[in-house]
Amino acid sequence: MVRSGSCFLWLLFAFCSKATEYVVPVKDVAGFFAKLPKDATYVSFSAAAVYKCDGDIVLPDVQLLVIDGKGCKLVLGPNSNGFTRRITDQADAAKRTGSRYTIRDFASIEGGKKAIDLKATLGSTVSNLRLVGQSEAAIDLRFALMTRVENVLVTKPAKRGIVVRIGDWPGATWSNSQSNHTVVEQCRVYAMATTTQAFTVLHCNGVRMIDCISEGGPCDHDLFLSAAIGGNEDQPARNTVVKQFTLSNFHVEHAVRKASIHVNMPPKAVVDLSQIYWNGPQKAPVISYVSGQLNLSDIGWFTDDMRIATRVTSPRINIDRCHSALATGDRVTNGGVRAGVLQLVDPLPGHTALGLRYVRVRTPSM
Numbered sequence: 001m002v003r004s005g006s007c008f009l010w011l012l013f014a015f016c017s018k019a020t021e022y023v024v025p026v027k028d029v030a031g032f033f034a035k036l037p038k039d040a041t042y043v044s045f046s047a048a049a050v051y052k053c054d055g056d057i058v059l060p061d062v063q064l065l066v067i068d069g070k071g072c073k074l075v076l077g078p079n080s081n082g083f084t085r086r087i088t089d090q091a092d093a094a095k096r097t098g099s100r101y102t103i104r105d106f107a108s109i110e111g112g113k114k115a116i117d118l119k120a121t122l123g124s125t126v127s128n129l130r131l132v133g134q135s136e137a138a139i140d141l142r143f144a145l146m147t148r149v150e151n152v153l154v155t156k157p158a159k160r161g162i163v164v165r166i167g168d169w170p171g172a173t174w175s176n177s178q179s180n181h182t183v184v185e186q187c188r189v190y191a192m193a194t195t196t197q198a199f200t201v202l203h204c205n206g207v208r209m210i211d212c213i214s215e216g217g218p219c220d221h222d223l224f225l226s227a228a229i230g231g232n233e234d235q236p237a238r239n240t241v242v243k244q245f246t247l248s249n250f251h252v253e254h255a256v257r258k259a260s261i262h263v264n265m266p267p268k269a270v271v272d273l274s275q276i277y278w279n280g281p282q283k284a285p286v287i288s289y290v291s292g293q294l295n296l297s298d299i300g301w302f303t304d305d306m307r308i309a310t311r312v313t314s315p316r317i318n319i320d321r322c323h324s325a326l327a328t329g330d331r332v333t334n335g336g337v338r339a340g341v342l343q344l345v346d347p348l349p350g351h352t353a354l355g356l357r358y359v360r361v362r363t364p365s366m
Helices: 004-017 029-034 090-095
Strands: 020-023 042-043 050-055 065-068 073-076 101-109 114-120 125-132 139-143 148-155 159-167 183-185 189-193 197-202 207-210 211-217 223-226 244-252 263-266 270-278 287-291 291-298 308-310 316-320 342-344 357-361
Touching: 090 114, 101 114, 114 125, 125 316, 139 148, 139 308, 148 159, 159 189, 189 197, 197 207, 244 342, 263 270, 287 291
Parallel strands: 020 042, 042 065, 050 073, 065 101, 073 101, 101 125, 114 139, 125 148, 139 159, 148 183, 148 189, 159 197, 183 207, 189 211, 197 223, 207 244, 211 244, 223 263, 244 270, 263 287, 270 291, 287 308, 291 316, 308 342, 316 357
Antiparallel strands: none
16 A cells, blocks of 8 residues: 555656647747746757747756757847856855757757856757857857757858856866867858957867868857967966867868967876868968977878967977878978978077977878
């Protein structure tokens, strides 16, 4: 009899606490999310083909919330941060990383300062979106651990496309609020004339970029990778908790203003860059190097006019299974600043001549 009573209570609890689906109303999108019932696990934008929202869409604290665009277009106001969270300080952020979100299947999210502004989350996914014309960043991930961003098309961001970084609220530092082990896969950024960085990764460990594209108008950088404390790019990075980064199968379809890939990682951090294709001439360096253990591999297309710029005397670079044009030769020329593809450019104080002691070129492909 006790067992039967327990089963009845369990069934009653399960019935009363079932997961519930909700449809986002066409009017007052932000208000709907602000008052989202506690039992909601899935919301859909299925009431109209076009939604509009002038303000922030603040996500609630939940174990999991699926946000399904159902193929609609969402138009944001110029001051909107899109799908976002409000974090007061690092103590607040640390308490709220148990929430995770799946944001998917919007035909487009247009306008706003940002479309996706995820903070203090673990294991969220952002997939199958077109993000158009955001003024600050299309996607901004801060303390968004193990986030997966996949099949996202970013079109004409005014400044930055996809950003993976640490928190910037009170108490957040370069070691306590990272977006570690985030994956950006099959994403494209189509830049415009004002775009600064297509992809940005700051102070985050274990990030992987796979099968991505940077194209459109000229931007400052296709990838800006740094762990320089305080954002000081005039000195080698000194973040002690960033150990590795991976980029593979990256396609660059345009020219850039400053450098295609900027690398300033801690001296012992492994930076693996493989299967990169720069389509067309590049007046700016294809890589601007400051610090890190840089491994270049399986780059089968490289032209004589392309170059790697280093700001330090002794770069740590391994080149393996790459085109023979991607080589340094056996000596330094041009008054101590040039060795084949490698060139000392805008050197840091005290770095006056290029050295090849820590540069290795192995098994050129042709």
